[in-house]
Each structure stands twice: as structure tokens, then as C-alpha cells.
Amino acid sequence: MSTSAKIILRKKPNSKGLYPLAIRITKDRRSTYKHIGHYIELEDWDTKNLKVKKSHPNAESLNNLLTSKLSEARKGLIVLQTNNKDATVRQIKKEIYKPTSKLTFFDFADEHLEALVAENKINRHSTDSAWLSYIEKYCKARQLTFQEIDERFLKKFKIYLKGSCLITETTAMNVMVLIRLLFNRAIKDKVISKELYPFGTGKFKIKFPETTKTGLTGKEIQALENVSELSEMEEHSLNVWLFSFYFAGMRVSDVLFTRWSQIYDGRLHYRMGKNSKLLSLKIPSKVEKILLEYISDRKSNDDFVFPEMKKADLTDAKDIYRKKKVANKKFNDHLKKITKRAGIQKKVTMHIARHSFGNIAADNIHPLMLQKLYRHTDLKTTINYQANFIHKDADDALDSVVNF
Template identity: 20%
Template sequence: MKHQFFVGTKELQLQKKLVTMNVKVYRRDYVNKHGMSPVYLLITSQGKRIRQRLPIEVRPEDWDEKKGRFKKSAENAVGYNIAIENEIAKIKDVRLVYYISNKELTLEQLVQEYNNASSNYCFVAFMEKYVEQQNIKPGSLRKEKSRIAKIKRFQKEIPFSQITIEWIERYIAYMAIECKNNPNTIDSNIRTVKKYLHMAERYGIRLNINLSLIQTRTHRSNRVNLSFAELDKLKDFYFSSYINPRLKLPLGYFLFSCYTGLRINEVKKLKRESIGKTITFTSDKTGKTNTIPLNNSARSFVEHYPDLFVKWISEQKMNDYIREAVNFVGIRKRVSFHTARHTFATNFLRKGGKVEDLQKLLDHSDISTTMVYVHIVEKEEIDVSILDD
């Protein structure tokens, strides 16, 4: 099957910049010992031709020579044919970028750009390149890389021309069904996609989608936190003689964070010898160095268990063991290590702490982020007050 790009009036307008190129998909006659033949792109322009092998093989009987595609009856035909279309879309995107940049594109340059997976036409490569060039704080960098990795798991290579509203909807479905993400997580990931598409537009890359049609909204977050009574149960369990040894270390770190508000990566960086009446740490999100006073409760967890801030376990095991400890003492809440930070914030306000002080302790650059905890506590007070005469 041949593909001729920029046909009709549009082609005439571009002939000075881009010569006509044709692409044919074909199966080579060679058959290997497994009975498979390689699939190639044949790109021709002005009497020149270049063959480009694709990472696809086909059984001769499964190939439609006329269409240059897998026969519908072939196993995984839909997936393989989509992969072929993706390769052709990459070539189209290279040509579009050169047109936008007012550059002449030769056949040799086209193949070079195609093989280099240029960030100018691959959305994933564009995001990765942009992140590499920015001075992003460690915490934010991890979050960006995590979101890009999720996109790559959904689709490894994404030509800009493929990103449509339908693509966005498929990605949302993937996050909801395959990743089991909640609505807030899905929306934050879609906002990331939209952000990078806006950047691509500013760099002159033509998109196939109206970005105003990508709608997201913030869902009310259910920030699970533990009450003082629930913390007392966990503290009693931590100091008890009957606690399972494997739960001691993760529960100690968790309780320490419940009384300091530190994130898991901030806790990881602390050394036992540096813990005294104060602790100094680098904020995981802003990169700023902070010093905060250490209360007696937090200090008691460290003094009780010598392995605390000496040994560490994986974050996944940490969360699993924390949930096991929480369930053991009869707390029926969905808890992770980050629950400790929410617990610290809400309990600080429950004790009458000032929101301005909490903002500093949590190292929030915007007080509106801290106000979320104020609203949680206010709602509790309203719920209780309806019982009064």
C-alpha cells in the first residue's frame, strides 16, 4: 500500500519545501527458520528509494500483498496493523515538523529522524526531553517521571498525530480499569498530558486535538487520618512485647511521621546520629532545608528501637506492614505511609495549632494547600455540634 503525503492544493503549496515522498509496506520474500518473513517500509522520492525494516515479522500466508497489512484472519492482526500505522504516522509527523520549521527534508534526513525517534514527533520522547532540560525539585521530578512511565506502559511510542479525544478517553479507561486509579489520580495524570501538549504547541508542533476539549476537575479528596485514640492504640502496640518483630521498624517510622509530618522520602534521608531536640531535613518537594523541633513522642519512638534510622525496607513492604499493624489493633481505615502526614496535620489543628504554623511545618508554598486540613477539622466540629441542645 502506498501513502502519498500532502496531496492536492496543500501539496502544491509545500512542493518548494518538501518533495513528494511515497511509502509502501511490503513483506520480503525471505523466510527464516521459524517460517517468518520481515516487514519493510519502502520510501521513495525523486527516483531515490530507501528500505526501512520494521520490528515486525509475518508468516507469508498471513500477509495481504495488495493492502500491505496483515490479513484479518491472522493472529493478533489488529495489533500488528496498528503497529504498522504507528510507523507510518511517525514518518508523517517528521514531515509535518520539517514543514512547520520551514526546513527542507531529504530522504536521508527523513530516515535519520525516523530512526532517532525524535522528540519533535514522539510525544513520549518530547516529555522526557523536556523534563531532562528543566531544573525540577526531586519530589516533583519523581512524580513527573512516574506519570510519563505510566503513559509509556499504556503506549510506548505516541506520534503527536495520534493524540485525539478518543486517545484521551482510551487512556482514562486504561487508568481506571487496568491501573485502578481513583478519579483524582486520573485527573492529575490527564492534566499532565494536557500541560505537555500545550508546551508542544508553543514549540510549534501541530496537534490533532483541540486542547480546550480536554476537561478535568478536582474531586474532593478523602484524606484519611488517624485520631488521637487510634494513635494511642498504635503506640501501645509499638511499645508492647507481643508486637511481631517485622512490624516494629515500619510502625516506628510511621509513628515518627505521625508526630513530625515528614514525607517518606524525607524520613529516609535522616540519620540516627543527627536526631536530637531538632531535626534538619531537605524538603522532598521544594528542595529547601528545614529545621523543626522534635517533640517527646517522636523522640521516644527513636529511643525505643535501635534499628530505627539505621535499617530500611522497601516502600511497598513498608505500606503492607503498616496496614497489617493498623488492622491488628482494630483500626478499619485504608492507610498508607502518607496517612501519617495527614494525621500530623489534622491533629495539629485539633490541638488548636495555627494554620500559619502548620503551613511552615508542612513546607507548603501555598496556604490554600494547608487549608484543606482546616476544612477537615471544621467539618468534624460541625458534625459534633449538631448533637448539642
């Protein structure tokens, strides 16, 4: 069983038409490649002597680098043979180019979680902790190296997530996104080589399934506005939902943090919690009616409009997170009863207020204006979001064919 290392020029050009220099490691007619990180023109490669021609301006430096990398690979092979290690060609590559750092995947995971706590991103901390628990259960320990996370590992892990854990494709992909994030950080910190990166073209692909965003129609919103005989808590929950809808699908966390001091000159001025962007919106007359129901409880101009955050410890991110989570669940429970009474068959949650605004806006509002209302950084994000609700062109095209 022969094993060898050889300098080659791979015949796979990049977008600029240049070809990558690499070390090819071969065992039992199976090969893997360690890219050097440099690209040259095809005519600058000496196929007979396996080196860069003098026609290349950096020929001497590149040839010295190639010689050094080839020597490194051959030394690694000698060590493996001396230790009588029988391994596949991929395992040989990992063994030769393994990093000197002893930091593991979970070392980076712990640092990631600590950073989220320090930045008061408690919601993200809770979610990512759950994702990491799946990885720990799968490995049955916290001794996982980045070298072990190859394409085969990811494929088997995905099967485990969807089979044993019974989670959705979307959730499985979210777990993979977290693994990819930590992998990129390890590469940036030079803990592992780029060659071990298991994601991307020709490797494991992270692809989210298409999701359906369901929003209420104008008639369904009117049904909610006119529903009667609500309890005090049901009316409050509906007020919060409508407040969100009237302000272009304002996120529930931003709704709960709305203060009276942010309302002046007939407008609501607030900073979005998700991306810290400032927004100023005219207060619709329907919102004015909602505000009148809460103004008697105002203790000061800096007081919250809605009561949920009034007893929160604003210096404790975990307490804020808990109160927001409890409030959101409470609202959703009441909305379930309210929508049933209103004769609405769709599942309505606080987040559906945002989808409902998008659904009614459809293609009636210019994408640039919607981008401003949503505070999306990229117009493409707005267009992709609205694509969930724009059906007129497709409906007209269908009618043009079948209505004859």
C-alpha cells in the same frame, strides 16, 4: 462543496473587553477559527471592508498581518484542492497550520523521561513511564503526532483507560496531566501551534474527583502507642510511623534519610526532599524514647538513624529508589498487622501519618502555623488540605437544624 477563508472579528471579548482578530475557515457551512493573537476595540473594526479602522494606532501593521494570514490560509486550501484531499473543516485547519518540525509526541516523552533520570527523580520517572505505556498501548505504536491528540482522541482515550485498563478517574486524570505537560512544552518550543491545544475552556477539561483523606484520631494513636507483643520488625515499623507522625507527618523518604548529625540543640533540622525547604522542629519526648532504641547502632555522627538506607549506594538514584520502595512496602505490611492487633479498622499506611497529624490538628492550630509545619508555599494549599479534616462547623450547623 465550497471551502473558504475569511478575515473576521470574533464577537467573544476577553477579560479586558477586547475582541480577537481571526481567520475563519468554512466548509459545508461548518467553521473553525485561527486566531491571529491580537485583540482590538469593537469600534476599531470595519465590518464592511473586513479590516482594522485607521482609528486604531496600529491599523496598518495589523491589516498587513491579516492580509498575510489570509493569503497563507487560501494557499493552503488551494494545495488541498489540488491534491484532491477531502477533509473536515478541523482537518483542513490542522493541514494548513501544521508545523514544519517532525518531532512527535513520543520524542518529547523520551526527552522528558531522560530529564527525570538526569535529575535523579526516579520515583517520578517510574510513574510517568507507566502513564506513557498506557498511551503507547492505546496507539499500538510510538508514531503519535500532537496533531492527532485532539478532544475526540482524549475522550476516547479516557474511555479506554477506565474501560479496558480498569484504572480510576484519578489515575486517568494523571495521565491527561502528563499529556498536557508535553503539549505545553511542544507549544513553547514552537513545534505546534497554540490553536491545536486540546485542553481548557470549551475543550477537554482535566478535573480530579474529590478524594477522602482518612487520618487516625488521638485515641487510635494512643492504641498504637500501647500495642504490645510486637515482633522486632513490627516494633521497628511502628517506630518509623510514629516518628513520622510526631514530626507533623514527615514523609517516609525524609524519615529514612534522617541522620544523627541533624539532631542537635533538642531539635531536628532537615531539608525536605520534595521541595528542598529547610525545617527545624523541637524533638518531642516521645521521639527521644524512639531515638534511644537506635543510638547503640550509630557508627558516626553522620550515620542514618534508621537502618534502611545504610546499605544504599547513595551515588545511585535507582538503588536509593528501590530501597525506599522496598522499605515502604515492608512498613505497610507490618502496619496492617499492628493496626489489626490494636483494634483499628482504618487502613493505615506510612502516608496516613501525615493525614493523622492533620486530622488531630483540625482547626485547633492556626493555618499559618500549619503552613509552617507542612512547609507549604501557598497558604491556600494548607487550608485546602485541612478542609479534609475540619468538620465541627458542619456538625454544629447540622445539629442546629435537627436537634429540636
